Amino acid sequence: MSHPLRAAAFTSDAERTTWHDETLWFVRQKRDKAVYGIPEFQQLRQLASDIKEHTLSRLDEYLEQFEQNARANGVQVHWAADAEEHNRIVLDLIRKAGATSLVKSKSMLTEECHLNPYLVNNGIAVVDTDLGERIVQLREEAPSHLVLPAIHLKKEDVGETFHQHLGTPKGEKDPQALTEAARLHLREKFLIGEVAITGVNFAVAETGAVVVCTNEGNADLGVNLARVHIACMGLEKLIPRTADLGVFTRLLARSATGQPVTTYTSHFARPAAGREMHIVIVDNGRTRQLGRPDFRASLKCIRCGACMNTCPVYRRSGGHSYDFTVPGPIGAILSPNIDMRQHSSLPFASTLCGSCTDVCPVKIDIHAQLYKWRQIIAQEGELPAAKKLGMKLLSSVLARPGIYRLGGKIAREGLRFLPHGLTHAQALNPWAKARELPEAPKQSFRDWYAQQAVKQ
Amino acid sequence: MKVGLFIPCYIDQFYPQVGIATYQLLEKLGVKADFPRQQTCCGQPMANTGCEQDAKPVYRHFVDTFRGYDYVVAPSGSCVYHVRKHYDVVEQTAQVQHVRQATYDLFDFITSVLGVTELPGRFPHQVGLHLSCHGQRGLHQANESEMTPVREGQLSRLLRTVDGLTLTELNRNDECCGFGGTFCITEEAVSARMGQDRVQDHVLNGTEVLTGGDMSCLMHLEGIVRRRQLPMRVMHAAEIFNAALQQPSKPVSTFVPGAVAAL
Numbered sequence: 001m002s003h004p005l006r007a008a009a010f011t012s013d014a015e016r017t018t019w020h021d022e023t024l025w026f027v028r029q030k031r032d033k034a035v036y037g038i039p040e041f042q043q044l045r046q047l048a049s050d051i052k053e054h055t056l057s058r059l060d061e062y063l064e065q066f067e068q069n070a071r072a073n074g075v076q077v078h079w080a081a082d083a084e085e086h087n088r089i090v091l092d093l094i095r096k097a098g099a100t101s102l103v104k105s106k107s108m109l110t111e112e113c114h115l116n117p118y119l120v121n122n123g124i125a126v127v128d129t130d131l132g133e134r135i136v137q138l139r140e141e142a143p144s145h146l147v148l149p150a151i152h153l154k155k156e157d158v159g160e161t162f163h164q165h166l167g168t169p170k171g172e173k174d175p176q177a178l179t180e181a182a183r184l185h186l187r188e189k190f191l192i193g194e195v196a197i198t199g200v201n202f203a204v205a206e207t208g209a210v211v212v213c214t215n216e217g218n219a220d221l222g223v224n225l226a227r228v229h230i231a232c233m234g235l236e237k238l239i240p241r242t243a244d245l246g247v248f249t250r251l252l253a254r255s256a257t258g259q260p261v262t263t264y265t266s267h268f269a270r271p272a273a274g275r276e277m278h279i280v281i282v283d284n285g286r287t288r289q290l291g292r293p294d295f296r297a298s299l300k301c302i303r304c305g306a307c308m309n310t311c312p313v314y315r316r317s318g319g320h321s322y323d324f325t326v327p328g329p330i331g332a333i334l335s336p337n338i339d340m341r342q343h344s345s346l347p348f349a350s351t352l353c354g355s356c357t358d359v360c361p362v363k364i365d366i367h368a369q370l371y372k373w374r375q376i377i378a379q380e381g382e383l384p385a386a387k388k389l390g391m392k393l394l395s396s397v398l399a400r401p402g403i404y405r406l407g408g409k410i411a412r413e414g415l416r417f418l419p420h421g422l423t424h425a426q427a428l429n430p431w432a433k434a435r436e437l438p439e440a441p442k443q444s445f446r447d448w449y450a451q452q453a454v455k456q
Numbered sequence: 457m458k459v460g461l462f463i464p465c466y467i468d469q470f471y472p473q474v475g476i477a478t479y480q481l482l483e484k485l486g487v488k489a490d491f492p493r494q495q496t497c498c499g500q501p502m503a504n505t506g507c508e509q510d511a512k513p514v515y516r517h518f519v520d521t522f523r524g525y526d527y528v529v530a531p532s533g534s535c536v537y538h539v540r541k542h543y544d545v546v547e548q549t550a551q552v553q554h555v556r557q558a559t560y561d562l563f564d565f566i567t568s569v570l571g572v573t574e575l576p577g578r579f580p581h582q583v584g585l586h587l588s589c590h591g592q593r594g595l596h597q598a599n600e601s602e603m604t605p606v607r608e609g610q611l612s613r614l615l616r617t618v619d620g621l622t623l624t625e626l627n628r629n630d631e632c633c634g635f636g637g638t639f640c641i642t643e644e645a646v647s648a649r650m651g652q653d654r655v656q657d658h659v660l661n662g663t664e665v666l667t668g669g670d671m672s673c674l675m676h677l678e679g680i681v682r683r684r685q686l687p688m689r690v691m692h693a694a695e696i697f698n699a700a701l702q703q704p705s706k707p708v709s710t711f712v713p714g715a716v717a718a719l
C-alpha cells in the first residue's frame with residue numbers, strides 16, 4: 001500500500017484527524033516559543049550543522065577514536081554491518097549473561113532493526129519501559145512518531161489497552177490513573193531486568209562516553225538495576241568533543257518539545273564495578289547514504305521530531321501512513337535509501353512547503369532532498385506508468401507553443417460547455433471530490449492581450 | 457526597461473482576470489509590459505513529479521522566450537521560485553543565468569525593483585492573506601513563523617497601505633494550503649483536508665476576501681470555498697490593487713520611469 005491510500009484511511013476519520021493535527025501543532029507552538037526566546041537560536045543551528053558536517057567528513061577517524069577511548073574505559077565495543085548482525089550480537093550478549101528478559105529504553109535503532117520480534121522469537125522477554133513505547137508495544141503496533149510514539153492514540157485508546165493488558169478498570173481514561181498503573185507495572189519489570197538496552201543520542205569521540213537524553217529517567221533506572229548494559233547506536237551519532245554537546249542539548253529539547261533541556265541527560269562512560277557495558281555500533285545503510293552527495297546531510301539528524309510536528313501532511317496523515325520506522329519528512333528521505341521501491345511514494349507525500357527545513361535544528365535541507373529523490377525515483381522507473389507517460393506528453397506539448405495554445409483552449413472550452421456532472425465526476429477527477437473546478441471564462445488572457453494590441 | 461509578462465498556463469486559460477489585473481497594475485505603475493505569445497510553462501509540474509529530465513526542453517523554451525527582456529514578471533511566486541532555483545540542471549549559458557535572475561514575482565518586482573512602498577486606493581473589506589510557501593519560504597518574501605513571531609512581508613505591507621482594507625489575523629499565519637502541484641491529485645485526501653483547514657481559519661477570523669500572490673494556491677482554496685458555498689470571495693492580490701487603484705495615480709515610490717529606462 002502506498003502513502004496516499006494509508007493517508008486517506010487516516011483522514012477519513014475527520015475528528016481524529018483534527019485532534020491529531022491540533023495536538024502536534026500545539027507541540028510545534030511550544031517549540032516556537034522556546035526558539036523565539038533564544039536570540040542566538042539560528043547561530044546555534046548553524047553551529048550544530050557545521051559540527052555534524054565536520055564529523056561526517058571524517059567519520060572513520062572519529063569512530064576509531066571513539067572505539068579506542070570506550071575500550072580504554074572498560075566498555076566492550078561491537079560493530080554491526082546491518083540489522084541482522086546487530087540483532088545477533090545483542091542476542092549473544094543476552095545469552096552470555098544467562099538472561100531471559102530485558103528492559104529497553106529510548107531506542108529507535110532497535111525498532112529500525114526489528115529487534116523485539118527477533119528476541120521474542122528466540123525466547124527472550126522484552127519490555128519497553130518508556131510509557132509511549134510500552135503502550136504501542138502492548139498493542140503490537142509500531143511507534144508513529146520519533147519522540148511521541150503513541151501520539152496517534154487518544155487517552156480512551158490507552159485506557160482500553162491498559163484495561164486489556166494491565167487490568168485497569170474498563171472505561172478508565174484519566175491520564176494520571178493510567179500513568180500510575182503503568183508505573184506500577186513497569187516497576188516490577190525493572191526489578192527483574194537482568195539486561196538493559198538503551199539507545200544513544202550522542203557518542204563523544206574524545207571520551208568514549210555515550211549520552212542519552214530522556215524525560216522519564218527509565219534509561220538510568222534500567223541501567224542501574226541491570227547487570228549488563230547494552231547501548232545500541234547508529235554510526236552517525238558521533239560528535240567530536242564533550243564541549244560540542246551543549247550545542248545539541250540546547251537544540252534537541254527545544255526543537256522536540258519546547259523544553260529548555262530534557263529532564264535527564266545521562267552520561268554513560270564506564271561499567272560500574274562487577275558489571276558489563278557494551279556498545280553496538282550499527283551501519284545498516286548509513287555508509288551507503290554517506291556516499292550519496294545529495295543525501296548525506298540526512299545523517300546529521302538528531303531525531304528531535306520537529307519536522308514531523310511541523311509537517312502539515314504528517315499531522316493529517318499520521319505516522320503509520322509512512323510505514324517506515326522513522327516517519328514524516330525525515331523518514332521520507334531516509335527510507336528510499338533502504339528500499340526505494342517499497343518506499344517510492346514517500347518523497348511525494350509532501351507539498352514541498354519547506355517548513356521541515358526551516359525547523360530542523362541541524363539544518364538538513366529536507367524538502368530539497370525530497371525533490372531530488374523524486375528525480376531519482378522517476379529515473380529508476382518507479383513512478384506509476386500513467387504518471388510518467390503523462391509527464392512526457394505534457395513536456396512535449398509545453399515545448400511547442402502551437403499545440404500548447406490549442407490544448408489550453410480545448411481544456412477551457414471543455415470546462416465551459418461540458419455538464420458539471422461530467423467534469424466533476426469523482427471517479428475520473430480526484431480534484432472534484434472536495435473542490436469545484438475553476439469557472440471557465442469566455443476568453444483567455446492571451447486572447448484579451450491580442451485584442452488590446454489590435455485596439456491600440 | 458523591457459518587462460516581459462509570464463502568465464502561467466492555468467492563469468491564461470482559467471483566470472484571465474488575474475493576468476489582466478497584473479498587466480493593468482503594472483501599467484498604472486508606469487511599466488508597459490509585453491506578453492510574448494510563444495510562452496508556455498516554467499516546467500514545474502513535470503519537475504516536481506520527478507521528471508526534471510523531460511522538462512529540460514521546456515526550460516530552454518522559457519529562456520528563449522524571455523532572454524531579450526530586462527525583467528520577467530509573473531503573478532505566481534511558485535513559478536518564479538522554480539525558474540530561479542531549479543533551472544540549474546540545464547547548461548548555464550549567459551542567457552540562462554540572465555533569465556534566472558531577471559525573473560521576479562509580481563510583488564517582489566513592485567517592491568524591490570520599482571521601490572513601491574505604498575499603493576493608494578480604496579478597498580473597504582476584510583482581507584485574509586494566504587502566504588504561498590514558495591513565495592515565503594522559497595523567495596523570502598515574508599517572515600517565517602519557524603524563525604520569528606513577527607508577521608511581516610512584502611504583500612502584507614502593501615495591503616496595509618490600501619485605504620479601508622483590514623487584514624485578517626489568522627490562527628496559523630503560514631501553514632501550507634495543500635495544493636502542491638500534482639500532490640493535489642495524487643494525495644487528494646490530505647490535500648483537500650489541508651485546504652479545508654486553511655479556509656476554516658479564514659472563516660473563523662472573519663475574512664471576506666481571500667487573497668494571495670500565488671494563483672495556484674488560490675485556485676485550490678477557491679475550489680473549496682465554492683464547493684462549501686461560503687460567503688467569501690477569492691481574488692489574486694493584483695486584482696485587489698488594480699481595483700483599488702482606479703486611475704493611474706501616484707503610488708509612493710522611489711521609481712522614476714524615465715530613469716530606469718535610460719539605464
Ligand code: SF4
Binds near residue numbers: 356
Ligand atoms: S530531520 Fe531535523 S527536524 Fe527532523 S527529526 Fe531530524 S533533526 Fe529533527
